Amino acid sequence: MPSRRLSLAILGLGVLVLSLAMDASADHHRRQRQRQRDGKHCLPPVTSPAYRTECGACHFAYPPALLPSGSWRAILQKLPEHFGEQVDLDPARRRELEDYLAANAAERCGARLAGKIMASLGGQAPLRVSQVPYLVRKHQGDDLPADAFSRPGVGSPANCAACHTGADQGDFDEHRVRIPPR
Numbered sequence: 001m002p003s004r005r006l007s008l009a010i011l012g013l014g015v016l017v018l019s020l021a022m023d024a025s026a027d028h029h030r031r032q033r034q035r036q037r038d039g040k041h042c043l044p045p046v047t048s049p050a051y052r053t054e055c056g057a058c059h060f061a062y063p064p065a066l067l068p069s070g071s072w073r074a075i076l077q078k079l080p081e082h083f084g085e086q087v088d089l090d091p092a093r094r095r096e097l098e099d100y101l102a103a104n105a106a107e108r109c110g111a112r113l114a115g116k117i118m119a120s121l122g123g124q125a126p127l128r129v130s131q132v133p134y135l136v137r138k139h140q141g142d143d144l145p146a147d148a149f150s151r152p153g154v155g156s157p158a159n160c161a162a163c164h165t166g167a168d169q170g171d172f173d174e175h176r177v178r179i180p181p182r
Contacts, residue, residue, distance in 0.1 A: 043111050043170040048100040050093065058085070060161045062129050063170045064104035065114040070125035072101035078127070113172060130157040138174070145179060153180045 043065040046052055052061050064072065076098050079087040089097070106114040120134035129135060139157055148154060154162040161167040163177050 041113050041171070041173040043109060043113055043172065044104065045168065045170040047104075048097070050096050051100055054089065054093065054097060060159065060167065062160070063167075064101045065106045065109035065111060065170075066117065066129045066132065066135075067105060068107050068118065068121060068125055069102040069105035071127060072105055073098060074125055075127055076101070128158065129160070143174075147182065148179050151180050151182055 043063040046056070046061045046063055051064075055061050067075075075082070076094060079089060079094070102108075106117045116134045117132055120132060120137075122133075124133075126132055135157075145151075148163070149156055153159075160172070163179050164172050165178050166173070166176055
C-alpha cells in the first residue's frame with residue numbers, strides 16, 4: 001500500500017509540474033504575440049540628443065524611420081529655408097544630424113511600419129512626414145473624424161504627438177490613438 005500511495009503522490013506531483021509548465025509556456029506565447037502586435041506600428045525612438053535639441057526645439061522630433069535617408073538629406077540641405085523658417089546650423093552639427101538620420105532612416109529600420117512606409121514611397125523622397133503615401137492613407141477614412149486635424153492642440157497631420165500619445169517613444173499603434181476633443 002505505501003508504494004502505491006507514493007506512486008500516486010509522484011504521479012500527482014508530475015501532473016502539477018506539467019500543468020504549471022504548460023501555463024508558463026502559454027503565458028510566454030501570449031506575451032510574445034502581444035509584443036509582435038505592439039511592435040507592428042512602432043519605430044525605434046529618437047536617441048540623438050543633438051537631434052532632440054536642434055529639431056525638437058521647434059517641432060516634434062520625428063523618429064528617423066518615418067522617412068527615407070534621401071528625404072532627410074533633402075530636408076537638411078534646405079535648412080536655410082526650412083518650411084518658412086531660417087535654420088542655421090554649423091557644418092559639424094549638420095553633419096552629425098545627417099549621419100544620425102541616415103543611419104536610422106526607414107530603409108535601414110527593420111520595423112514593420114518602416115517597411116510599409118518604404119513600400120509606399122515608390123522611390124519618392126518626400127520632404128514631409130505628412131506626405132508619405134502610407135501615412136496619408138492611414139490618416140484618411142471612416143475611423144478618423146473629419147475635423148481631427150483642425151481640433152485644438154492638433155492643427156495638422158504633422159503634429160503626431162497630439163494623437164499618438166506614445167509617439168515620442170516611436171509608438172504609432174492605432175489602438176492607442178487619443179484624438180483630442182473639440
